[in-house]
Amino acid sequence: MTSGRLTIGAFVSIDKDQLQTLLECLQQVGYRTIGPQVRDGAVVYDDLASVNQLPVGQIDIQDGGHYRLEADESAGWFDYVVGPHSLKNFLFPARETIQQLTLQDGSWASTTPEVEGPPLAVIGVRGCDLNALKIQDRVFLEGPYVDPHYQARRERLFVVAVNCRRAAATCFCHSMGAGPAVSPGFDLALTEFTDRFVVEVGTDRGGEAMKTVPATLCSVEDIQTAKDVPKQLEKQMHARKPEDGHPQPRELDTTGIKELLLGNLQHPRWDDVAERCLACANCTMVCPTCFCSTVGEVTDLTNENVLRERTWASCFTGDHSYTSGGVVRPSVKSQYRQWLTHKLASWIDQFDSSGCVGCGRCITWCPVGIDITEEVAAIRGEDI
Amino acid sequence: MSRKPKLGVFKFASCDGCQLSMLDAEEHLLGIAGQVDIAYFLEARSHIDAGPYDVALVEGSVTTAHDAERIQEIRRKSKTLITIGACATAGGIQALRNWHDVDDFIRYVYAHPDYIQTLKTSTPIADHVQVDFELRGCPISVEQLVELITSVVLGRKPRFPNESVCMECKRQGTVCVVVAQGTPCLGPVTHSGCGSICPAHNRGCYGCFGPKENAQPLGLLRDYQSHGCDQRQLVDLVRNFNGYSPEFREAVEQFETSISSDNA
Numbered sequence: 001m002t003s004g005r006l007t008i009g010a011f012v013s014i015d016k017d018q019l020q021t022l023l024e025c026l027q028q029v030g031y032r033t034i035g036p037q038v039r040d041g042a043v044v045y046d047d048l049a050s051v052n053q054l055p056v057g058q059i060d061i062q063d064g065g066h067y068r069l070e071a072d073e074s075a076g077w078f079d080y081v082v083g084p085h086s087l088k089n090f091l092f093p094a095r096e097t098i099q100q101l102t103l104q105d106g107s108w109a110s111t112t113p114e115v116e117g118p119p120l121a122v123i124g125v126r127g128c129d130l131n132a133l134k135i136q137d138r139v140f141l142e143g144p145y146v147d148p149h150y151q152a153r154r155e156r157l158f159v160v161a162v163n164c165r166r167a168a169a170t171c172f173c174h175s176m177g178a179g180p181a182v183s184p185g186f187d188l189a190l191t192e193f194t195d196r197f198v199v200e201v202g203t204d205r206g207g208e209a210m211k212t213v214p215a216t217l218c219s220v221e222d223i224q225t226a227k228d229v230p231k232q233l234e235k236q237m238h239a240r241k242p243e244d245g246h247p248q249p250r251e252l253d254t255t256g257i258k259e260l261l262l263g264n265l266q267h268p269r270w271d272d273v274a275e276r277c278l279a280c281a282n283c284t285m286v287c288p289t290c291f292c293s294t295v296g297e298v299t300d301l302t303n304e305n306v307l308r309e310r311t312w313a314s315c316f317t318g319d320h321s322y323t324s325g326g327v328v329r330p331s332v333k334s335q336y337r338q339w340l341t342h343k344l345a346s347w348i349d350q351f352d353s354s355g356c357v358g359c360g361r362c363i364t365w366c367p368v369g370i371d372i373t374e375e376v377a378a379i380r381g382e383d384i
Numbered sequence: 385m386s387r388k389p390k391l392g393v394f395k396f397a398s399c400d401g402c403q404l405s406m407l408d409a410e411e412h413l414l415g416i417a418g419q420v421d422i423a424y425f426l427e428a429r430s431h432i433d434a435g436p437y438d439v440a441l442v443e444g445s446v447t448t449a450h451d452a453e454r455i456q457e458i459r460r461k462s463k464t465l466i467t468i469g470a471c472a473t474a475g476g477i478q479a480l481r482n483w484h485d486v487d488d489f490i491r492y493v494y495a496h497p498d499y500i501q502t503l504k505t506s507t508p509i510a511d512h513v514q515v516d517f518e519l520r521g522c523p524i525s526v527e528q529l530v531e532l533i534t535s536v537v538l539g540r541k542p543r544f545p546n547e548s549v550c551m552e553c554k555r556q557g558t559v560c561v562v563v564a565q566g567t568p569c570l571g572p573v574t575h576s577g578c579g580s581i582c583p584a585h586n587r588g589c590y591g592c593f594g595p596k597e598n599a600q601p602l603g604l605l606r607d608y609q610s611h612g613c614d615q616r617q618l619v620d621l622v623r624n625f626n627g628y629s630p631e632f633r634e635a636v637e638q639f640e641t642s643i644s645s646d647n648a
């Protein structure tokens with residue numbers, strides 16, 4: 001048994017039930033604990049009071065426009081992958097009041113609401129989503145304009161990551177260098193075995209949280225076995241082949257992707273996808289890196305009380321590209337092209353990385369199953 | 385505005401649900417009454433001011449010759465004319481008659497068909513007069529109505545996002561009923577505004593707020609059909625409160641043609 005605070009880089013083994021102890025420790029020091037659970041047929045993120053709420057023994061079958069949960073005898077505590085929600089829903093909420101204005105004695109008084117509520121601890125964050133978090137950090141925290149609300153939530157965020165040992169057919173993190181192994185940035189990372197979890201400590205806060213959780217230090221071999229879990233999956237993902245009756249496994253060739261996409265702005269495939277795309281914006285809403293928002297004023301009848309509200313927006317609307325001269329991207333074709341070329345090409349110039357981590361959400365949650373990997377492959381001129 | 389704007393609320397063929405939504409705006413009503421002069425609103429008060437009006441809110445569709453004349457008069461008397469709800473904007477559920485012979489209905493339903501005077505079609509207000517703004521919904525949303533009246537009082541543009549119902553689902557964290565359950569839903573082609581109530585209660589969207597910009601209902605219907613949804617049910621899903629809106633109407637007509645050619 002270990003005792004006291006664990007140091008960064010330590011690997012310990014805990015009985016599965018002790019995840020509950022960790023959860024309670026986090027709650028005791030004031031965290032609001034969030035974790036995966038089943039709601040309306042999908043794994044979503046919501047308040048997690050107890051590990052009994054976890055979708056233990058369930059796996060998700062995902063494909064274009066298709067998501068179903070299934071009980072699976074061999075499934076452990078975390079063998080479903082990502083659902084429609086991501087960290088974005090919590091750090092960059094869909095609706096938020098960013099300023100309040102009141103007219104008092106002929107002049108406006110302005111207040112910026114503080115971020116309220118306890119700090120968040122999120123359990124079950126996957127490799128792809130940890131990378132998505134780093135991308136959103138670049139958007140909201142770097143450069144001259146730091147987003148104070150995002151910052152306040154982000155600085156207090158506690159991440160319990162999970163190394164995937166199963167991928168859905170829609171997962172292609174292996175193509176994007178974003179998973180399945182979790183990369184640094186977590187406080188604690190779990191790797192699941194039949195009867196226990198191996199816990200890697202990523203930060204001092206993580207080590208502190210483990211202080212009262214009964215754990216044994218891992219041997220060198222144990223650590224290697226744990227590290228091999230996501231590596232094995234990654235190998236499998238590279239070798240995946242289409243199988244009869246199974247959803248097609250996804251991959252995306254990123255070689256020269258910026259030049260490929262920006263050099264093909266007139267490719268006939270854009271017309272083809274515009275025939276199928278409904279411009280419903282689901283892909284942008286579920287994408288863990290998409291960050292567009294719109295800001296509007298909500299006034300009361302007297303016009304003396306004004307709320308400035310920020311709301312998630314999407315490039316799949318005319319409003320998104322509305323300027324004084326009119327709408328710049330009125331057609332579905334131009335909107336889809338904006339989404340794909342920004343995500344995979346111009347994002348690189350803007351933020352020094354791809355805007356895609358290969359989580360597959362945009363494929364699964366597109367009601368008509370439009371597949372980003374298939375569209376890129378088509379533009380590359382490959383057979384699909 | 386120095387003088388309070390004069391508001392008239394007028395009813396055509398409708399169920400009164402949108403007007404009831406106005407009365408439902410309880411906590412706002414006093415404020416509204418303080419800021420606008422409610423000059424004509426038979427559902428709420430018997431006082432009648434013959435106009436002219438700054439703003440006319442029109443509920444219902446045109447189904448009689450008398451109504452076709454009345455809407456002209458209201459337009460003449462009103463600076464701004466706003467349609468409220470699916471009947472006024474797209475003809476409403478009563479526009480189902482437009483695909484059939486109305487005389488047949490009259491014969492089946494009424495003991496004395498000769499007492500009934502009606503047009504063969506139910507048509508939106510915009511088919512008769514110029515409409516300045518359309519407030520969507522079946523019924524309209526109370527919040528949107530209050531925002532509309534506020535914007536009229538303050539002389540600014542109303543703030544109504546032009547987007548799909550899906551965006552509201554995702555902002556609320558609602559799990560998509562199409563993807564997770566295979567339930568057909570019109571959300572991807574429907575204008576937002578309801579707060580995506582139906583998907584939040586595990587139902588598909590019925591399209592109450594009518595087509596959104598760039599709506600592609602035909603593609604959606606064909607996709608649902610390819611996933612095994614019943615063709616007839618899909619037609620009925622769209623040919624609904626907003627079935628007579630041009631986008632929904634054309635899509636269903638093409639979809640039906642493809643059904644009959646498939647069966648041929």
Ligand code: SF4
Nearest residue numbers: 081128164171173179
């Ligand atoms: S994309 Fe990769 S990291 Fe993300 S859930 Fe799938 S396998 Fe795990």
Ligand code: SF4
Nearest residue numbers: 287356357359360362
């Ligand atoms: S573009 Fe699609 S696969 Fe890539 S991060 Fe966004 S949702 Fe995930």
Ligand code: SF4
Nearest residue numbers: 277278280281283366
């Ligand atoms: S790609 Fe799919 S999810 Fe995205 S806007 Fe088009 S139809 Fe909607």
Ligand code: SF4
Nearest residue numbers: 550553560561569571
């Ligand atoms: S439930 Fe309907 S409205 Fe909601 S996201 Fe799915 S398709 Fe769109």
